[in-house]
Amino acid sequence: MDPIILNERTKRLARVYDKHKEDLVQEGGYISPVRHLWEDVLISAVLKKPILLKGPSGSGKTKLAQSISHFFNQPMHSVNCSVDLDAESLLGFKTINTTDGQSIIEFVEGPVVQAMKEGHILYIDEINMAKPETLPILHSVLDHRRMLTNPFTGEVIHAHPDFTVVAAINEGYVGTSPMNEALKNRFISFAIPYLSGEQLREIIQTLFPQAETALVDTMMNINEDLKKQVLNGLLAEEAASVRSLLDAIALAGHMPVKRAIQYAIAEKMDDRMERELVMELVETWVK
Numbered sequence: 001m002d003p004i005i006l007n008e009r010t011k012r013l014a015r016v017y018d019k020h021k022e023d024l025v026q027e028g029g030y031i032s033p034v035r036h037l038w039e040d041v042l043i044s045a046v047l048k049k050p051i052l053l054k055g056p057s058g059s060g061k062t063k064l065a066q067s068i069s070h071f072f073n074q075p076m077h078s079v080n081c082s083v084d085l086d087a088e089s090l091l092g093f094k095t096i097n098t099t100d101g102q103s104i105i106e107f108v109e110g111p112v113v114q115a116m117k118e119g120h121i122l123y124i125d126e127i128n129m130a131k132p133e134t135l136p137i138l139h140s141v142l143d144h145r146r147m148l149t150n151p152f153t154g155e156v157i158h159a160h161p162d163f164t165v166v167a168a169i170n171e172g173y174v175g176t177s178p179m180n181e182a183l184k185n186r187f188i189s190f191a192i193p194y195l196s197g198e199q200l201r202e203i204i205q206t207l208f209p210q211a212e213t214a215l216v217d218t219m220m221n222i223n224e225d226l227k228k229q230v231l232n233g234l235l236a237e238e239a240a241s242v243r244s245l246l247d248a249i250a251l252a253g254h255m256p257v258k259r260a261i262q263y264a265i266a267e268k269m270d271d272r273m274e275r276e277l278v279m280e281l282v283e284t285w286v287k
């Protein structure tokens with residue numbers, strides 16, 4: 001691993017957090033499809049470059065962000081974008097507090113302001129779900145300036161050196177708008193694929209140590225077949241989702257494989273042909 005990653009890690013690990021902040025440190029466990037992906041993401045974090053993870057649903061984007069938090073033992077604040085996301089949900093809001101008959105206006109800091117000041121990780125999920133006019137407020141936060149003038153208080157905030165931004169998008173997903181160029185340009189972008197083969201087996205074995213080898217093999221075979229049909233253009237990409245596969249394995253501990261796959265994978269497909277195709281593939285592996 002590049003020494004600058006290790007040096008930065010040593011520096012960040014030396015920080016001590018109170019209980020409340022310690023609770024914001026996430027669990028690790030991301031498995032990198034290629035060894036350099038994980039390291040390259042860490043390099044970007046160390047170089048203070050905002051990280052953009054692009055990949056389909058259930059490919060491990062959130063897990064990867066959590067694993068950065070775990071690696072640096074650094075608290076993480078999450079923002080889930082939707083059309084309702086506004087400046088207040090990012091930066092915070094004013095509120096009136098009454099103590100001893102005295103009313104004072106206080107500003108409750110939002111995730112962006114907290115993460116900047118404290119030097120935490122800011123995870124912005126589904127960044128392309130936000131309305132395009134909401135996010136330009138972050139431009140100065142995301143480029144070399146690493147600062148923000150809080151429009152609600154006038155306060156000028158310079159980011160702590162450890163402040164790290166990770167965002168995730170599912171490109172081309174319904175309901176998303178293409179990410180604005182000026183915003184996209186500020187990120188270092190990484191394509192996050194679904195795992196397969198031995199690495200997928202590794203996740204399954206970590207999460208389901210009790211699962212029988214025969215079941216795991218069947219699920220892996222079905223996943224391979226689903227992947228082929230995704231490549232053939234007959235199934236949506238999400239048919240090969242690692243999340244869905246893990247859900248199916250969890251269910252299969254308590255019901256027949258067919259039903260497990262039906263609930264966890266087939267029923268999520270938008271059209272009937274896709275749902276039927278998934279179940280036909282399953283038939284070839286389980287009678």
Ligand SMILES: Nc1ncnc2c1ncn2[C@@H]1O[C@H](COP(=O)(O)OP(=O)(O)O)[C@@H](O)[C@H]1O
Nearest residue numbers: 029030031057058059060061062063195242243
């Ligand atoms: N590469 C990976 N390494 C470890 N776990 C993974 C990986 N890919 C998917 N998973 C697992 O699949 C599930 C979904 O991952 P998640 O990070 O929520 O996906 P996303 O945010 O891309 O939708 C989680 O249980 C996660 O642990």
Ligand SMILES: [Mg+2]
Nearest residue numbers: 061062125168
């Ligand atoms: Mg996610």
